[in-house]
Amino acid sequence: MPLESPLTSRAPRSGDDDARLRTITDALPVGIAYVDQDKYYRFANQRFAAAYGLSVEAIVGKHADEFIWRDAMELGDPFFTAAHSGEAVDFTHPARHADGRLLTVRTFLRPDIGADGTVHGFYVWSINITKQKSAEAALLQAQKMDAVGQLASGIAHDFNNLLAIILGNLLPLRDGDLDAALLEDYIEPAIRASEQGAKLTAQLLAIARRQPLRPERVDVEECVDNLLKLMRRTLPPSIGLSLDRRGSPAPLHIDRAQFETVLMNLCLNARDAMPEGGDIRVEIDYPSAPEEADEGRQVRIVVADTGSGMDPATAAQIFEPFFTTKGTGKGTGLGLSMVWGFVRQSRGTIDVESAPGAGTRFTIRLPAAPEVPADTRPAGTPAAGRGLVLVVDDNHDLRQTLCRQLTRLGYSVLDAENGEEALELVEGVTELRALISDVVMPGMSGFMLARTAQRLRPDLRIVLMTGYDGAAQADREGLALPVLAKPFDPRALVRAIEAGGEDNGPA
Ligand SMILES: Nc1ncnc2c1ncn2[C@@H]1O[C@H](COP(=O)(O)OP(=O)(O)OP(=O)(O)O)[C@@H](O)[C@H]1O
Numbered sequence: 001m002p003l004e005s006p007l008t009s010r011a012p013r014s015g016d017d018d019a020r021l022r023t024i025t026d027a028l029p030v031g032i033a034y035v036d037q038d039k040y041y042r043f044a045n046q047r048f049a050a051a052y053g054l055s056v057e058a059i060v061g062k063h064a065d066e067f068i069w070r071d072a073m074e075l076g077d078p079f080f081t082a083a084h085s086g087e088a089v090d091f092t093h094p095a096r097h098a099d100g101r102l103l104t105v106r107t108f109l110r111p112d113i114g115a116d117g118t119v120h121g122f123y124v125w126s127i128n129i130t131k132q133k134s135a136e137a138a139l140l141q142a143q144k145m146d147a148v149g150q151l152a153s154g155i156a157h158d159f160n161n162l163l164a165i166i167l168g169n170l171l172p173l174r175d176g177d178l179d180a181a182l183l184e185d186y187i188e189p190a191i192r193a194s195e196q197g198a199k200l201t202a203q204l205l206a207i208a209r210r211q212p213l214r215p216e217r218v219d220v221e222e223c224v225d226n227l228l229k230l231m232r233r234t235l236p237p238s239i240g241l242s243l244d245r246r247g248s249p250a251p252l253h254i255d256r257a258q259f260e261t262v263l264m265n266l267c268l269n270a271r272d273a274m275p276e277g278g279d280i281r282v283e284i285d286y287p288s289a290p291e292e293a294d295e296g297r298q299v300r301i302v303v304a305d306t307g308s309g310m311d312p313a314t315a316a317q318i319f320e321p322f323f324t325t326k327g328t329g330k331g332t333g334l335g336l337s338m339v340w341g342f343v344r345q346s347r348g349t350i351d352v353e354s355a356p357g358a359g360t361r362f363t364i365r366l367p368a369a370p371e372v373p374a375d376t377r378p379a380g381t382p383a384a385g386r387g388l389v390l391v392v393d394d395n396h397d398l399r400q401t402l403c404r405q406l407t408r409l410g411y412s413v414l415d416a417e418n419g420e421e422a423l424e425l426v427e428g429v430t431e432l433r434a435l436i437s438d439v440v441m442p443g444m445s446g447f448m449l450a451r452t453a454q455r456l457r458p459d460l461r462i463v464l465m466t467g468y469d470g471a472a473q474a475d476r477e478g479l480a481l482p483v484l485a486k487p488f489d490p491r492a493l494v495r496a497i498e499a500g501g502e503d504n505g506p507a
């Protein structure tokens with residue numbers, strides 16, 4: 001069997017021409033081959049050969065059965081038969097590249113028909129269209145979400161107005177002098193339900209990407225850490241939970257509460273995918289250098305599990321609102337829609353890798369917060385008025401020092417010697433923005449104070465400080481509060497007050 005190239009078989013051509021043709025075909029972003037009627041490959045360009053992990057020389061002269069993978073053969077066979085009978089065929093198919101990538105490829109087969117009408121073989125052109133495919137899918141998804149979003153936000157908007165009216169009429173009743181039983185049995189449940197309704201509409205708006213986000217500088221690691229501690233308690237012991245970080249920490253500028261909900265949704269999904277147990281791994285990957293942690297730099301957060309995984313058809317739908325594979329009453333199918341909405345609204349991206357039996361890996365990329373210079377004002381120069389804070393510590397000198405520092409940093413300060421005294425102020429002084437309390441004090445402990453204050457004033461920022469491992473203790477107490485380890489840099493305190501605690505290590 002002659003092994004000359006079919007491209008040179010009809011018209012006589014010089015070696016130069018051949019070389020030029022080879023250069024051109026090798027440079028094209030297309031896999032090119034020629035297959036004869038007996039399924040021998042007579043020509044292949046580099047790109048085609050590389051897809052099979054072979055050199056051009058290794059392919060030319062080989063029979064298809066010798067190097068084309070069985071599944072690809074099975075998939076392509078009807079098309080090859082058609083091409084062999086003289087038909088032009090175009091088809092799109094998945095293909096595993098020799099380097100391991102799973103690609104979407106569009107292949108064109110063109111029969112090589114001689115003057116007498118006999119088919120000598122066919123030409124193959126294969127183009128990698130993976131990128132276009134995923135761009136198309138992303139666009140479709142975005143359009144779908146937009147439509148759902150408009151609907152959801154329309155409903156949420158009107159519903160919020162109704163809730164405002166309901167709550168507006170209920171709250172004065174609570175504050176009036178109604179009979180306690182009436183209040184407890186009728187008014188309070190109605191208020192709670194209305195507030196629940198408001199939360200639900202907020203969730204709808206999250207899906208619609210139209211909720212008002214309250215972005216702040218968030219220490220990702222602290223935030224993830226706190227959430228994982230909470231998650232730990234809701235996961236069965238058969239599920240392991242670990243956190244890995246790489247690079248030097250860079251804060252994010254995001255809505256903390258929403259971000260926590262995102263992580264929770266991902267962890268709960270992972271749990272549901274591992275009824276027999278397994279591992280959830282959370283990874284935080286910071287931009288490589290802190291000075292690069294600026295616009296354009298992204299923090300990568302991965303939530304990976306070793307659970308059931310998903311087939312491609314399922315994975316393609318998971319971000320759709322109300323898509324769930326969990327039976328009725330088990331899942332609403334809103335978890336990942338919320339995740340998607342949040343990520344998009346925060347100018348980030350989310351990707352999923354999954355295969356049946358091989359677990360699932362969600363990768364979220366969020367823009368790192370731009371660097372802001374630390375508070376570099378010289379001591380004594382007050383910053384713009386930062387509001388009223390309350391300092392609680394039984395140690396008189398420490399209290400005075402803290403008060404002075406906070407005043408210098410621009411706060412108005414009240415102080416209290418113990419928890420009881422502090423609670424009176426929390427109740428009586430509505431302008432109070434933040435409570436900064438020692439943990440171990442005679443009488444009421446800082447934890448007790450924090451819990452009561454939280455109940456009285458849910459909007460109050462609370463920061464605890466301690467000489468012990470207060471974070472672990474706060475965790476055991478079920479308090480998700482920033483705990484500063486003494487001694488600390490006053491700037492860490494400011495950050496904790498302003499952002500809920502970005503830096504709780506000692507200075
Ligand atoms: N880690 C995972 N492993 C396997 N399948 C997953 C995973 N995460 C999500 N899924 C699939 O995606 C679907 C949608 O997830 P989503 O969180 O949006 O809704 P849900 O978990 O079913 O309900 P809920 O509203 O309670 O969150 C799930 O029903 C499940 O089939």
Ligand SMILES: [Mg+2]
Binds near residue numbers: 269
């Ligand atoms: Mg879910």
